[in-house]
Amino acid sequence: MDNYNQDNLNIVLEDETLRSESTRPATGEEQRTSKPINVTVIQVYAPTTGADDEEIEDFYVSLQQLVDATLKNDTIVIMGDWNAKVGSKPITGITGNFGLGDRNEAGDRLFEFCQNNSLSITNTCFKQPKRRLYTWTSPNGQYKNQIDYILCSQRWRSSIQLAKTRPGADCGSDHELLVAKFQMKLKTTNKTARPARYNLSKIPCKYAVEVKNRFDGLDLIDREPEELWSEIRDIIKDEANKNIPKNKMPKKAKWLTADTLKIAEERRNAKGSGDKKRFSRLNAEFQRRARRDKEKHINDQCQQIEDNNRKGKARDLFKKIDEIKRTFHAKIGTIKDKQGRDLMEKEDIKKRRREYTEELYTKDTQSIDENDGSTIELAPEILESEIKWA
Structure with a gap:
């Protein structure tokens, strides 16, 4: 969500999914064209239970605005860290029989949100061993809770075939990887291949x-x-x-060194064996080495740019700058109507662009017509004698 961008919310898609039509990509939100209906995915990070009531309410107000901006016939998937416990008691249409623990105050607020928007909490609906139900482990390893959830529209609840955690996944976090199997046919589009440029x-x-x-x-x-x-x-x-040879698309540099990748493998093995002290030590070591490797990679890129600039290789200079920008720049944009609501349909976007253009010309016409009637004195023409003197 836009208001919580400091938590670095991201949505990762497979190549096949990226080839489907995307109507509106935005921070924490992704909409894909699919059959029989469109799918809108929203990634969230809710305030912790220690946050102020005002902050929690602001979060749900912002989230509700995103939901309201989605077309009614679309299916919605909302996932992330909700910092809430919904408990093991089933609620018809919202939670299943396989939640964990007791519902807390944050869980009540989440339940209210699901009830108002006809959403189901999918990872409470499938029978799994408890180790595949909890999503978070306290730093000391003594407490395990279920606070991450995947929500979907109740109408399309049957499209979710499975939801569980993968405790063996090594992601360097105190949260477990939560996955859901969602069966829906995506509508792919054939993108025109860009012609290769000559070197x-x-x-x-x-x-x-x-x-x-x-x-x-x-x-x-x-x-x-x-x-x-x-x-x-x-x-x-x-x-x-x-x-003339043609340019080849440069492969993305693998900036993690072999030693760092080896540490990552040892960290994964430590997590699998349950050695928490060794896992914590290796995780800290991996983070330190990864930051060092990334800094070195960026410095190397900058050094190449400086060398090209010093040698006067303008083409190579701007080519390298373009590669760096293409690597880190995300093409994100939205069109809003006069009320500030995001437009998702192509026809609505075309209509809004036409209205905006017409308003620009209307304003120019009004500025001319709204002359107050005052006389504007023009400067006298330049004399020939003045030209000769100059």
Whole structure:
């Protein structure tokens, strides 16, 4: 959610899912076109039980605004750390028979939210061993609770086939990985492949020779300009394809070193064996090494940019800058209506753009018509004597 961006909420999608149509990507929210209906996924991080009542209420107000902006026929999936306990008592349509513990005050607020929006808490609906039900372990390892949940629309509750935690997953957190199997056919779109660009820094002499030879053989007498241009264009493209190499998309640099990856593997084994002290030590070591490796990777990238700048390699300089921007820049944007609500349908977006453009021209016309009638004195024309004097 936008108001809680400091908690670094992210949604990770597989390549196949990314090929489906996305109507509105935003921080903590993702909408995908699917069959038979669209799917809106919202990732949340709720305030802890020690937070002020005002902060908790602000969280739910912001969340409700996101839900209200979603089309009524869409299915909603809301997941994340709710910092709430819903308890083991089943509530028809909302919780199942397999919750943990007793419901607390934060759980009451979550229950109210689910009731108002017809949502089910899916990971309380499937029978699992307790180790696959709890989602959080206290730092000292003495307490285990179920505070992370995956919510979905009650209408599409049957689309959730399974929900459980994976205690063996090594994610370097006191939370367990919570997964749900959601069966719905996504509608994929065929994206137009971008044509590969020629590597202009590696144009061989053979290319210039071949183009010149073919130009010399052109018949320039009594030719239509468009016909001649087409033949010249085909010669240039044909010889370029034969002789000029094309740029290859650079692979993303793997900035984690082999030693750091080895620490990560040892950390995973320590978690699997239940050695909490060793796991904590290895986790701290991994975080330290990962930060060091990332800093070194960024410094190396900056050094390459400085070298290209010093040597006057402008093309390589801006190419490297573009690679760095493409790596870390997220293309996120929304169109809002006059009331500040996000627009998701293509027709609504087109209509809003048309309205905005019309308003721009209307304002310009009004500014001209709203002249107060005062006379504006123009400066006198420049005299010839003034020009000679200058």
